[in-house]
Amino acid sequence: MAEFTMPSLGADMDEGTLLEWLVGPGDLVRKGDPVAVVETAKSTIEVECFETGTMTKLLVEPGATVPVGTPLALIGPATEQQPGRHAPKKGKPSKPTESAEPAETPKPPEIPSPPPEPVPVPVSAPSAARRPGHIEAGPLVRHLAEQSGVDLETLHGSGPGGRVTRTDVDHAAAARASTKPPHVRATPLARRIAAELRVDLATVKGTGRQSAVRASDVRQAAPGPSAPAPPAPAAAAPVHPSPARPSPVRPSATRPSEDRTTAMRQAIAGLMSRANRDIPHYYLSTTVDMAAAMDRLHEHNRRSPVGERLLPAALLLKAAALAAREVPELNGFWSDDHFTAGEGVHVGVAVSLRGGGLVAPAVHDADTLALPQLMAGLKDLVTRARTGRLRGSEVSDATITVTNLGDQGVETVFGVIYPPQVALVGFGRVVDRPWAVDGLLGVRPVVTATLSADHRATDGAVGARYLTAVARLLQNPEQLWT
Template structure:
């Protein structure tokens, strides 16, 4: 039997609210299939199953707020049946003590504390109060808790919750990760000339943006500098299985999210451009998948379109590096002893000193710079 737990959809997620089940007991499921929708502080996320099986039991009702890692369903593996699954026998009650020492019965630990008004309102709304987190004394569920569970959060509430989650994750990152920072001014004259010629032959909807060339160059460089592409977990560096770049996307209602583009180094620029456009659209409409929020192995934040010369980001744990890209602008440039003007962008690296050092990071940025001088090979 497989326990399907509430997944972690990022370092800034401690709990999520189950909005909807997309399967029922007895349903066959396959790896990658969307089985539930979970609301985080940032978005409603389609949660994918990570293994083939058959749904045995749904343990959590829609509307419940659940901590990351808590079992929310059980699945049968291939060849298992409900009858063959071992279920632990209920614990036997201890022998009753002598009558003189019998204490007044305690409130059952499994029975939630809830005010009468909250219990009545939960029944009216069809909400399972046992699944709610209480904000009253000793964790009691209040009428306000029930009403809050029954209505969708307002835009202001969602933005405030997102800011709080981001702030908590970034505070933890700065406190626990020994950051080091590097930057490199990268000439992009050849890249922009190639891009102009390439786009001239395409309809507007198929044209490439400079940011796609930057993402591809970063991904290709990571092939040679794998210590920046992975995770710091359990006191050691664990390399990622693929190069999945988290792309920082500003949301229209405020806040930030960084879903992953998968296998960036292996895809043509045209495919990356299409996938990036779709990812931005789905991020802003709140229709991301759990794999896109859990798989990023390095995050890239491109703030050039906001007019900033450089950005030095905070690492998104458990990742070990973040690349920032500033605005593309014409700057004085010396080539072969001649002063001229060159379109350039400032690339920065924020990296975890436990996984790499400044010399390694500097060589990585130099490789990104080198790759961008031959854009036709990206």
């Protein structure tokens, strides 16, 4: 029996709030499956299971805030049979012949004994006789009715003597299916919130496992707060009572987001203060001629559909990833007073959130992805980061981080290292500048690349090799497309 504990989803996380379970007791879970939704000071994150097995017991209720390392659930060995699943097929193994009996039971309806019944008994009598509980139906028909969820007591048999036939069961099952509301897969928390917000789950598109509706889906589908009443009090109370009027309503509507933003800023402040205090940073920068890369980018976009076009950010991210593979001393972690190289190049991407603050989820194995895949992964990551749909592995295992403020108009950025990583790469805006090539002066697109590195793990010579590799890759863009 293994314990599934509250994971550490970043160096700045001490505790987390369990928002929702995505699985229940008895469910078979596999390594990497999202099993719970956890809220941290910075984001809402889907937490994956760390091993394959059967979820045997949930130890923490949704809504509870617990420290990192607290057991959340118990995971037992994987079993083929789960509670309530496949039980009818595997029950009573000691009597294998019983399972075969229903296949032989169609014979009773062929026995000539039932036909004489209509002679002594009128047609109306069987229906009255069936009231106490006796139903004329063969074993096979009973089995089919049980499988279809049809109550034989409600059927009027069309067979001899009012006997219920297979056709009667099929018709009743079809009628029941046409009137029965569709079953909607939803988590318990989603059902509770749907009842509170009066949201019809059948109208909500689920984004959980097997399209199950989750709490966040219900909240997103809920109608916004209608405010027909507030205008009347505002008009009735002109100027003097107006400061008092909003006070009971406005704080209750805005305090949660304000508290969340404050908590996020405090978490970021604590982590960055520790990073500046504990990590001896050194900084390097270089300016890279982007003419060849931009020409190749424009040519690619001219030949590609709109949905497959690339942004300069994809080229910069790919160059940073390939350079990290070339200079592995900057791709990893500093812990226990020594450097540990990362297993793969997982590039964290700094994403600013709409409500303030930022997160840095990782694009896994970015050095191996083709540019279209990298672009698609980057778009997906940014979207999910801003909607609170990140996964635990995406926020906890980045080996090097890239921050790109070019879209904000910034030309140069020197970042603070995100511990326990040992390097952070910064890119500014691609700008046109006077540039000499082969002794001739012209105007070329250039970008400033910077490196913030941990002096405990490397020195300036290693950092220089890294930035030189970035510049070489961007000036020879064919290497980025391979």
